[in-house]
Amino acid sequence: MGFSHFKDGKAVMVDVSKKEDTSRRATACGSIEVNSETMDLIVNGGIKKGDVLGVARVAAIMASKKTHELIPMCHPLLLTGADIDFEIDEENLVIYAAGTVKTTGQTGVEMEALQMVSTALLTIYDMCKAIDKEMIIGRIYLKEKTGGKSGNFVNSKI
Amino acid sequence: MGFSHFKDGKAVMVDVSKKEDTSRRATACGSIEVNSETMDLIVNGGIKKGDVLGVARVAAIMASKKTHELIPMCHPLLLTGADIDFEIDEENLVIYAAGTVKTTGQTGVEMEALQMVSTALLTIYDMCKAIDKEMIIGRIYLKEKTGGKSGNFVNSKI
Amino acid sequence: MGFSHFKDGKAVMVDVSKKEDTSRRATACGSIEVNSETMDLIVNGGIKKGDVLGVARVAAIMASKKTHELIPMCHPLLLTGADIDFEIDEENLVIYAAGTVKTTGQTGVEMEALQMVSTALLTIYDMCKAIDKEMIIGRIYLKEKTGGKSGNFVNSKI
Amino acid sequence: MGFSHFKDGKAVMVDVSKKEDTSRRATACGSIEVNSETMDLIVNGGIKKGDVLGVARVAAIMASKKTHELIPMCHPLLLTGADIDFEIDEENLVIYAAGTVKTTGQTGVEMEALQMVSTALLTIYDMCKAIDKEMIIGRIYLKEKTGGKSGNFVNSKI
Amino acid sequence: MGFSHFKDGKAVMVDVSKKEDTSRRATACGSIEVNSETMDLIVNGGIKKGDVLGVARVAAIMASKKTHELIPMCHPLLLTGADIDFEIDEENLVIYAAGTVKTTGQTGVEMEALQMVSTALLTIYDMCKAIDKEMIIGRIYLKEKTGGKSGNFVNSKI
Amino acid sequence: MGFSHFKDGKAVMVDVSKKEDTSRRATACGSIEVNSETMDLIVNGGIKKGDVLGVARVAAIMASKKTHELIPMCHPLLLTGADIDFEIDEENLVIYAAGTVKTTGQTGVEMEALQMVSTALLTIYDMCKAIDKEMIIGRIYLKEKTGGKSGNFVNSKI
Incomplete structure (x- = not known):
């Protein structure tokens, strides 16, 4: 098995034109x-409480919505929903973020979910x-995804 | 001391118009x-070796160059240099990234360096x-910065 | 009834993944x-006549086409048409703009039409x-829209 | 006197290269x-109170920060501050917005202030x-500006 | 026959809402x-060999992916693949580029293919x-396209 | 002499932080x-005459203004003027474009002028x-530039 983003050793935006539109969802954490x-x-x-997290x-x-502008080989997608939650662990001085993105399309939204969490933490x-x-x-990762040819995924390392 | 990005409890892009243009540099790692x-x-x-890291x-x-479009309260800046290095630790299965950004301006480039490293890892x-x-x-952080009113900074936690 | 863009008090890009693709049109004026x-x-x-309005x-x-980049909770959409007309009232020193946007999608194009008119007037x-x-x-408003679950709308205030 | 954005009848981004950098500020309302x-x-x-206005x-x-991407003949500028306030008139069912932008540069920030207010109201x-x-x-207008060759301006119509 | 991008003498983003989604492909060269x-x-x-062309x-x-942001009357499209090849003619000191873009949509991807080649050469x-x-x-042109109402096209001039 | 955009074989946005701000101008043709x-x-x-060229x-x-977003190693710059002219050669069925860009900055505006002409022709x-x-x-090239350490340049091939 090899990298899907390379064809004969050169970077490509992979041809997904034969893949079917399916309902997809991905959740990332950080x-x-x-x-x-x-x-x-x-x-x-x-x-007032919440403003940092509100911004x-x-x-x-x-x-x-800007993921495909930032990640070179990402396909543009029509996101049908985006949602992010924060959890504050005051004792251990950690803020957790979990972001979920949805689409109906020919490729998944893993990168969109990861981009969302990454930007939240940078902000x-x-x-x-x-x-x-x-x-x-620290520890930004894909938690789970549904939809698409490869089916459902739940991260086994977490 | 409080948050500089809030004025009377509302989010603002902080007024830096009285700050002097100085030569600034920041390095982030991840x-x-x-x-x-x-x-x-x-x-x-x-x-061929290096293509993933090349992209x-x-x-x-x-x-x-897109940092101020992504991070709401970041000021636009004229970056005068941007440079990123990767180090591969084959044994421990980790790829390290260290990115340095420079500018001559009224605010620092910490966010630009962090954005650069974050996007490299997502890619x-x-x-x-x-x-x-x-x-x-994992573990994206500011390693050091120079320039600006607050002067030089070296991360003591790393 | 409440705001659709908030879920338990936090801002979200509303989940429209269960909505059907329908043909939609919206017209805004200003x-x-x-x-x-x-x-x-x-x-x-x-x-030469018309150049200000041409630009x-x-x-x-x-x-x-940039609406979803500007309005935080707007969904990206594939616009299938965009068209704007101006009417000059020389006597009363007013320029009117009316913009119509079309799409086939899961959400409407009201914001795209309003964004179009707003940018025309700012230009x-x-x-x-x-x-x-x-x-x-002055007086930027949605004039009418068709398509979508809520059906046709004609602004009764104008 | 004629339009500065046209040269021999064609649209141009006006040459401001001979103008001096001055400290500039503009406030728009809507x-x-x-x-x-x-x-x-x-x-x-x-x-919770304030979220609509927070977003x-x-x-x-x-x-x-996107003004020069939207308004064709606007020069890019390094904004050094941006700040917006809302005032709620519950009785008359009106929300007022006033936005102030600052820069040190060769052209003014009138359009940036107007863009800010316009986007707040559309959101x-x-x-x-x-x-x-x-x-x-309704009624989006420039309230006042300072700096630049044409000096200070206060809108006399309001 | 006339220009499709003008309606009664004014520029419009042509209404394609009645056109069917078809599988489309375009190849441009330069x-x-x-x-x-x-x-x-x-x-x-x-x-190391290839880096200029890699970038x-x-x-x-x-x-x-940015074509519709640059070409005013271009429709946004969900590209399903993008791929570019270079050929080096050392003797004649020429580098050739050929780029192919795919989509399933209501309009073609000719401009996307031309934009891709143009940006490669500028880079x-x-x-x-x-x-x-x-x-x-020199000599940037559409080589061929498939799909859409006008069917297949092969440039006869090349 | 080698490529300035590579440092030890890797692509970089060249460090121009030691270069002086000078007044710069570049003209490209196509x-x-x-x-x-x-x-x-x-x-x-x-x-009506001119509309295609007007758009x-x-x-x-x-x-x-988007050049640095498109060309990976281009520095962002504050353009102080941009201007493009067309010349129609009806007999030979050719439209010529010549675009001039100005800035005061640490790097030149060659790419901005070339980008301008390229986008005009694609439009x-x-x-x-x-x-x-x-x-x-066909035949997009830098005609001349002024300013910067390398001084004035006039294309000798044209």
Whole structure:
């Protein structure tokens, strides 16, 4: 087996024109470690609760629509839904993000879900970096996907 | 101290019009864990060595120029250089990326460096996902920056 | 009844994956008030008639294709037609714009039509602002739409 | 006097290369009329107060950075700040927006301020249109600007 | 017969909503003339063989997805494949490019194929211009297309 | 001498941070061969004279601002002027385009001028392709440039 994105050793946007339109969904996850001062401001801070995550959510949804502009061999797709949730682990100073994207199309939305989570975490970094530049973004991965020829997938490593 | 991106509780693109133009540089790092089949194809594979990383490099440099389109409160900047290196740890099945961005401007390029590394790793994921969907992107962080009012920064956690 | 773009209080790009593809059309209208010197130059001016509106038309059509990049919760759509008309009321110093967008898809093109008209009027402003900065853009609204689950709509307020 | 955006009757992006970099600021205003049900949901609704306006604010700031991509003859500029405020007139069912943009550059930021306000109002429309499609966006105008050869401007019509 | 992109003398994005979705493919070709020093560096140079063309290939594929953003009256399309080949004529100092794009949709992909080739050649120019600024890009044309109401086309001039 | 866009064999956006801001200008040229029916419609056609070229002009100016998004190793620049002229050779069935771009910056605007001309010609192709698909775009080249360390350049081949 080899890379689908190369044909005779050159990069291509893979021909999916023979694949059928199916309903597809993918969920990706990721996290960012912050320090206690940042966590405190995000949760109880001078600003009203949720705004950092509110801005990150809008950025993430907008980025999901830009995936094919960023990832060279990604096909453009008509996303039919995009949704991201955050979970705050105050004790361990971690914010978790889980993003789900849907489409009906000839290729999957794994990259869109990963792009969404990645942009959410980068936006959190941006909005908090005046306080702490040592945040670490970590463990971004595909959690599960449904639809398409390869069928359902659940990440067995997590 | 509070978040610079909020003014009276609302999100703003911070006013940097009084800040001086200085020469700035930032370096970010990140990594992706792959399985042995993927590592083998990247390093010795049927395709010519380096192509996956070659595509990822182009994607990364192009993404650095799109940072202010993706991160809502980021200022547009005239990047004067962008450069990304990969290091392959075959034994531990990890690919490391380190990206450096430069500008002469009123704000720093931390986000551009992080965006570059993030896009490189997502592109590697995209190009290898036909073989393995369980790759994990991990530990994206700012390594160091120079220039600007806050001066030089070296990440003490790494 | 509540906002469709929020789910449990958080912004989402609404899941339309169960909606059927239907043929859809939307028309939006708007206007800009100019002073008599500007009106004169647009209509009889030193430059050949129609050029300000010609540039505005191109800008408007191009903007209709960017709607989902600008409006955070808008779905990407394959527009199958876009068309904009201007009407000049010389006596009252008003330029009217009416833009129609079509698609076959799972959501409507109201925002695309509104975006088209809005960009046309902003472009007119831009091209005439050296003469008059006090132009007023006014009364941008959806005139009618057809297609989709909610069926036909004609604005009753106009 | 004629249009600066035409040279011998053809559209051009005006040559500003001889103009000096100066500190510039522009403020634009606009409004949207909603019905009482929409106003109620925005102010006291099932969702937490401010979210519609929170999403509109992010969209507006991001759109200010895209102005030169939308308005054909607009010069690209390095915005050094962008900020938007909303005022809710519950009694008269109107939401007002006022956006301010700053730069240090060779041309002004009038269009960026107008683009910001326009996108904020279109985003409010989008997020509320499931409830009411008869909202009217009205009276978008430049309120004031400072900097540049033509100096300060305050709109005398408002 | 007249121009399809004008309706009563004004530019429009032609209404294709009544056209059927068909499988479509288009191939465009082009070339660039370089000097012998540049040719030598591309083929045997200090850098590893293929990199100039590798970067041009990625740029070309990414540009094919941006065609509707660049060509005002082009419809957005979901490309289902994009692929570009280069042929080096060392003796005559010419690099040839041939790009093929596929979609299933209501309009063809001629412009996408032409955009792909055009961007590939401009990227080669950019990467070599430090050595030679007198390269000439020449003879970009549609070679063939299949699908759509007008059926198959093979350029008879070439 | 070697390629400036490669450092140790890998593609980079060259570091120009030590270069001085200078006033720069570049002019590129190109042409498209059409058939007599197309030429007749462009010049005397049912539509009003100049519209095809009017749309091409707007597209070209807008594309000049997108050059760094399309050409991977191009630096973003603040264009201070963009201007394109067409010349119609009715007898020989050729339309010529000449585009000039200006900036004050650390790198030149050769690519922006070439991008502008390339997009103008592609837009002409798009608007006329319903009549003739066998148009040939030919001989796109840099005519001259001024400014920058390498000084003035006039193409000796033309």
